[in-house]
Amino acid sequence: MQTSPDGASSPVSLEVEKTGYLAAAAREHWISVVSLILFLVIWELICRFEIIGPYQLVPPSEILGVFVDKLSEPNPDGALLQQHAWASLSLALAGFGAAVCIGVPLGLLMGWYKPVNLLVRPLFDAVRPIPPIAWIPIAILWLGIGMHAKAFIIFLAAFVPCVINSYTGIRLTNPVLIRVARIYGASNFETFRKIGVPSAIPMVFTGIKLSLNAAWTTLVAAELLAASQGLGYMIQLGRRLARPDIIIVGMLAIGLLGALMSWGLTRIEARFASSRRLS
Amino acid sequence: MIGRLGKRLMPAALTTGSLLAFVAFWQVVSLYTNPDFLPSPGRVWDEAVRLFHTPVGGKDILAHVGYSLRRVLTAYLWAILLGLPLGLCMGWNRTCEKIVSPIFELLRPIPPIAWIPIAILWLGVAEGSKVFICFVGSFVILVLNSYTGMRYVDPLLIDAARSFGASRRQQFFNVAVPACLPSIFAGLQNALSMAWMCVLAAELVGAREGVGFIIIQGMDLNRPPMILVGMILIGIVGSLLAASLRWAERALCPWRRELV
Amino acid sequence: MTEQTAKIECRDLSKAFHVPGQDQRLLVLDRVSLTVRENEFLVVLGPGQCGKTVLLNCIAGLIEPSAGQVLLDGTPVTRPGPDRAMVFQRYALMPWKTVEHNVAFGLAVRGVPMKERREIAHRYIDLVGLKGFEKAYPEQLSGGMKQRVGIARAYANAPDILLMDEPFGALDAQTRYAMEQDLRSIWEKDKRTVIFVTNNIEEAIYLGDRILVMSVLPGRVKAEYAIDIPSPRNYTDPAFLTYRKQISNATDLSL
Ligand SMILES: Nc1ncnc2c1ncn2[C@@H]1O[C@H](COP(=O)(O)OP(=O)(O)OP(=O)(O)O)[C@@H](O)[C@H]1O
Ligand SMILES: [Mg+2]
Numbered sequence: 001m002q003t004s005p006d007g008a009s010s011p012v013s014l015e016v017e018k019t020g021y022l023a024a025a026a027r028e029h030w031i032s033v034v035s036l037i038l039f040l041v042i043w044e045l046i047c048r049f050e051i052i053g054p055y056q057l058v059p060p061s062e063i064l065g066v067f068v069d070k071l072s073e074p075n076p077d078g079a080l081l082q083q084h085a086w087a088s089l090s091l092a093l094a095g096f097g098a099a100v101c102i103g104v105p106l107g108l109l110m111g112w113y114k115p116v117n118l119l120v121r122p123l124f125d126a127v128r129p130i131p132p133i134a135w136i137p138i139a140i141l142w143l144g145i146g147m148h149a150k151a152f153i154i155f156l157a158a159f160v161p162c163v164i165n166s167y168t169g170i171r172l173t174n175p176v177l178i179r180v181a182r183i184y185g186a187s188n189f190e191t192f193r194k195i196g197v198p199s200a201i202p203m204v205f206t207g208i209k210l211s212l213n214a215a216w217t218t219l220v221a222a223e224l225l226a227a228s229q230g231l232g233y234m235i236q237l238g239r240r241l242a243r244p245d246i247i248i249v250g251m252l253a254i255g256l257l258g259a260l261m262s263w264g265l266t267r268i269e270a271r272f273a274s275s276r277r278l279s
Numbered sequence: 280m281i282g283r284l285g286k287r288l289m290p291a292a293l294t295t296g297s298l299l300a301f302v303a304f305w306q307v308v309s310l311y312t313n314p315d316f317l318p319s320p321g322r323v324w325d326e327a328v329r330l331f332h333t334p335v336g337g338k339d340i341l342a343h344v345g346y347s348l349r350r351v352l353t354a355y356l357w358a359i360l361l362g363l364p365l366g367l368c369m370g371w372n373r374t375c376e377k378i379v380s381p382i383f384e385l386l387r388p389i390p391p392i393a394w395i396p397i398a399i400l401w402l403g404v405a406e407g408s409k410v411f412i413c414f415v416g417s418f419v420i421l422v423l424n425s426y427t428g429m430r431y432v433d434p435l436l437i438d439a440a441r442s443f444g445a446s447r448r449q450q451f452f453n454v455a456v457p458a459c460l461p462s463i464f465a466g467l468q469n470a471l472s473m474a475w476m477c478v479l480a481a482e483l484v485g486a487r488e489g490v491g492f493i494i495i496q497g498m499d500l501n502r503p504p505m506i507l508v509g510m511i512l513i514g515i516v517g518s519l520l521a522a523s524l525r526w527a528e529r530a531l532c533p534w535r536r537e538l539v
Numbered sequence: 540m541t542e543q544t545a546k547i548e549c550r551d552l553s554k555a556f557h558v559p560g561q562d563q564r565l566l567v568l569d570r571v572s573l574t575v576r577e578n579e580f581l582v583v584l585g586p587g588q589c590g591k592t593v594l595l596n597c598i599a600g601l602i603e604p605s606a607g608q609v610l611l612d613g614t615p616v617t618r619p620g621p622d623r624a625m626v627f628q629r630y631a632l633m634p635w636k637t638v639e640h641n642v643a644f645g646l647a648v649r650g651v652p653m654k655e656r657r658e659i660a661h662r663y664i665d666l667v668g669l670k671g672f673e674k675a676y677p678e679q680l681s682g683g684m685k686q687r688v689g690i691a692r693a694y695a696n697a698p699d700i701l702l703m704d705e706p707f708g709a710l711d712a713q714t715r716y717a718m719e720q721d722l723r724s725i726w727e728k729d730k731r732t733v734i735f736v737t738n739n740i741e742e743a744i745y746l747g748d749r750i751l752v753m754s755v756l757p758g759r760v761k762a763e764y765a766i767d768i769p770s771p772r773n774y775t776d777p778a779f780l781t782y783r784k785q786i787s788n789a790t791d792l793s794l
Contacts, residue, residue, distance in 0.1 A: 031374060031378055032377045033381075035377070035379070035381055036381040039381075121297055123304065129515070129517050129521075130510050130513055130514040130517070131476040131479055133476055133479050133480050133483065134491075136483060137483070137495055137497060138507065141501065141506065216390060217390040221392045221483070224392070224396070224484055225483055232393070238396060239397070239400055244397065244400060250393075251393050254390065254393045255386075255393075256388070258389075435631045438601055439625070439627060440644075442600075442601060442619045442623070442625040443619070443621065443624065444620050444649070449648055454633065458635070460635065532635065534634055534636075534677075
């Protein structure tokens with residue numbers, strides 16, 4: 001092999017770009033920053049010049065104040081922001097957790113064992129086209145206005161994506177791997193546990209993320225309709241009192257918590273994936 | 280031996296079979312529970328027959344479906360009109376992406392349903408707020424799907440077009456947009472079912488017509504059979520909407536027909 | 540070779556890429572100079588990852604060289620044009636277009652009327668031996684057939700220059716031989732200036748009038764061979780084997 005002379009003899013200038021990280025980030029993102037600031041300024045101006053009245057929109061500069069106040073001021077909706085948030089969070093996480101604990105194993109079993117599929121499938125297929133929100137009235141009739149009805153609906157909402165994704169994930173297991181395991185004498189259950197389940201994990205995680213989203217959305221709907229606490233209740237009351245500041249703070253809290261939970265789940269998924277790669 | 284026809288009929292037969300099994304299961308459960316709690320399929324059927332002959336809240340039951348559909352489709356069309364171009368532009372043009380994405384990312388985590396109170400404050404309890412909610416729900420999904428679709432277009436295809444001297448415009452309309460049609464269709468599908476869910480939520484919060492009104496009315500009158508009829512109706516309409524889009528996809532993306 | 544007859548000329552072409560996370564830029568092409576005569580079949584032979592695709596992209600005008608220039612009939616290349624057509628390593632067919640519309644793509648871009656487009660497309664589909672598959676979608680074709688579509692697409696645009704980037708790299712050996720034979724006979728029927736990139740010595744000797752051998756990264760032109768075997772060529776011809784031995788000894792390329 002012919003050895004090539006080192007790059008130093010090359011006519012191409014190999015200048016080293018040594019700009020700071022911050023400068024690069026600024027160059028990269030200044031448009032985004034400007035656009036965000038412009039958005040807030042326009043919002044502020046719309047309110048200042050009362051193009052949209054104070055009973056419909058409040059300027060962003062006031063939102064922050066209301067947000068901070070709401071942490072120590074229960075009026076007008078009867079509870080602090082963190083109390084509402086906690087009420088919503090605990091409910092959503094309870095319904096979501098139950099759905100994951102039941103839905104994922106069920107989906108996996110449905111995907112692996114034919115009889116389970118035949119048994120559960122009709123129930124599941126018949127119920128699936130009905131959006132979980134449509135269950136709210138009947139859940140209220142069945143379980144009364146309270147924790148139970150809401151938890152039931154959130155469970156339903158979170159359950160469906162868990163089952164579907166686990167089912168699909170395990171159905172997509174590479175058949176060659178299954179055959180290899182069987183040739184080496186693994187029982188059906190062992191193959192399920194050692195081959196099927198691990199290979200379904202990425203899909204299962206996608207399902208869990210979808211179901212967290214569904215749980216959070218459905219929670220808001222349930223609280224809009226029937227609650228005496230929670231972020232959904234807070235924004236609904238804000239509407240009755242024509243207090244856009246309360247509504248917007250509530251919406252931001254809902255968005256923020258939702259985003260935080262998705263982020264947490266992504267972190268867990270990453271941890272899980274890396275620990276699996278190590279083992 | 281399953282013939283060609285048999286293969287075509289197989290899924291339909293399975294669906295019918297599983298529906299029958301479900302109804303049977305329901306019948307059995309309702310035998311052992313309080314009929315006021317879970318009405319039997321027979322009673323729900325009677326209620327359905329009754330509802331198709333007597334108006335609910337002054338309107339025919341199909342008129343209620345019509346109201347909901349009109350809201351959904353109006354919002355859906357607006358979302359397509361505004362969301363698809365926006366998402367495609369964001370995926371195509373870095374500057375557009377940088378301008379829009381921070382605002383979009385700020386608003387995206389807020390579930391569409393959480394917009395209901397402020398929408399009512401802005402637009403009143405009437406049509407406006409309901410259409411707005413459905414719009415928000417489907418708009419976000421359409422933007423996201425067309426945006427990601429555009430970002431994942433194989434750059435090689437763009438290079439191929441470029442090598443034939445295609446202008447930027449031709450690269451966009453003749454290559455990039457068709458290349459992300461599958462992901463656009465996935466978005467259209469999800470957006471429509473989201474809009475259908477949103478209209479329901481908006482109608483539950485306050486309406487005098489629409490499918491959501493039927494089930495709320497059933498709750499107010501304490502009539503479980505009526506609620507169940509409403510829920511089944513909602514499920515059927517939702518499935519029909521999804522099926523019509525699948526059909527549209529098969530018609531518009533013939534190259535994908537042999538796949539999957 | 541004199542200036543007048545040079546169809547394509549690359550002068551000290553260099554290309555470096557900025558690799559994320561590295562200070563030093565990656566030098567891919569290092570002062571590559573080459574000339575191609577009108578209607579010559581030039582083969583560029585080089586190992587994997589030596590910058591062959593980058594070289595072709597520069598000539599096609601898809602990327603800009605860091606230094607040096609590409610001259611076409613004496614004028615510098617700045618952007619792609621209908622005078623050059625590319626056949627891609629990974630086919631790059633539009634999955635939503637039928638064979639016919641894929642072949643007519645270049646014509647459609649130039650705004651050739653529908654009827655004429657169809658006629659030309661059909662002519663070249665015949666030429667590459669895909670008659671009967673006009674209405675098929677790329678997904679329904681085998682790898683060899685896909686690349687035939689790629690070749691027809693390039694030919695149909697009536698370019699002066701064909702740039703072929705390892706077009707048969709992904710095919711099995713049998714199909715590959717068949718495609719090489721067909722390409723050579725198509726080219727003899729309808730002569731164009733061709734730059735054909737490959738990493739396969741036999742393919743290079745079978746197809747080329749002249750072979751340029753490239754080094755490993757950063758890519759340079761290391762050697763040049765004129766292949767003087769009359770058509771039809773044969774893989775087991777003594778002359779063929781002599782060239783094969785000569786080139787493989789000199790280049791240390793296995794195969
Ligand atoms: N856009 C780019 N950015 C950064 N590096 C690149 C880019 N394009 C090519 N390279 C680098 O240039 C080198 C040569 O790439 P090129 O695709 O030309 O190789 P090749 O000779 O065509 O190889 P192969 O035989 O596998 O097709 C590779 O190391 C690749 O990583
Ligand atoms: Mg290459």
